[in-house]
Amino acid sequence: MMREKISDGMKKGLVHETGMIAHGRGEAFDYLLGEKTIPPADDAAVAAAAYLKKAKNAVISINGNVAVLSARECVELAETAGAGIEINLFHRTAERVEKLVKFMEGAGARDVLGMEADARIPGLEHDRGKCDRDGIYSADVVLVPLEDGDRCEALKKMGKQVITVDLNPLSRTARTADVTVVDNVVRAIPNITRHIREKHDWNGIIKKWDNRKCLKECLEYIEHRLSSFY
């Protein structure tokens, strides 16, 4: 089903062709996880909830793959967390941004950002750095699911808290973010929403959060699974 959504999304101009290959990479890692939310990924989802809960101005950055896979889930998370939604693309064209804004509106999103592109993320190529002044540019916490490493690093250099969802625990994005949820977006996003609705000691969670340790636990989980196959 996910594969069809990505494939249809490409035909409709929502997903860039390289998004198909990226989806395949994700499939491989999801297979290694057993296609479920593993315990350290659930811990990371709680940490993500804490950062979003304590944010003054959080923004969820949406690309083509995230939209076609989990538009409604992202809208629900944005509403629950009081976060903004911004279309932000690696292969940016005004046409694709507009299509994705409409797609997100179709899933119930309001005031979708990304069309203004009146600010720049420093350190990125011109088109890739474009963002909205009232959105990602001025956010203190950014959730960037399925993001590339350069953008993740550039956002960190701007002093933001960066949360990502990435199935590859070894990717540069995974290693750069403050919170890395090693899980499929279709499971991770609603899981973060669920945790936000719970009562947690948010400050305590942020204080204790060790992303490197979490990534190590994800790798150990995969190693253990691999050793059980033959």
Add this chain to the structure above:
Amino acid sequence: MMREKISDGMKKGLVHETGMIAHGRGEAFDYLLGEKTIPPADDAAVAAAAYLKKAKNAVISINGNVAVLSARECVELAETAGAGIEINLFHRTAERVEKLVKFMEGAGARDVLGMEADARIPGLEHDRGKCDRDGIYSADVVLVPLEDGDRCEALKKMGKQVITVDLNPLSRTARTADVTVVDNVVRAIPNITRHIREKHDWNGIIKKWDNRKCLKECLEYIEHRLSSFY
């Protein structure tokens, strides 16, 4: 470069869109191998050479991804092994078969099979089972790089020796084949060719070959690599 070849291949109608996603899955596993030929994959390439060398009638099955990534390498292997080349597609259309025959001819292939489709691999859906009577249907050894599990199993049930190249050591194809080369086609195919040109005790290699043990060694290699990351 490989990503561009796959992407261009899709635009030209050589690669099916799901081939893009399959390529991404391969990328992820190749990353886990360190994007090089690991020792157990080299052992498997020697075993593949042995099976091809001892074959009476070997055929290399070519799909869109294999063609755009390694057409010349496959032509060289076919010439060295005295094997035939057949275009055989999961998402078969006569148009795509014809395009791929021409593409392989452009890479130097002669007498490319796959257009006749005058026989069937039993146990597969109608279009997916189509093959050439003088090609895959009557072959004793078939090299099916980047193959799906159903087809690999169906070929085994026909009593053939099946060699595959698959970056995922856990896939059904990997587990079904007689020889599984866990390596990227762009490295595996020329490596098999190189081994065919060497002098080996081919009968002894076939006698001793343990594919399950090889797959276990590949997994252990990946586990070891994962444990070195953090």
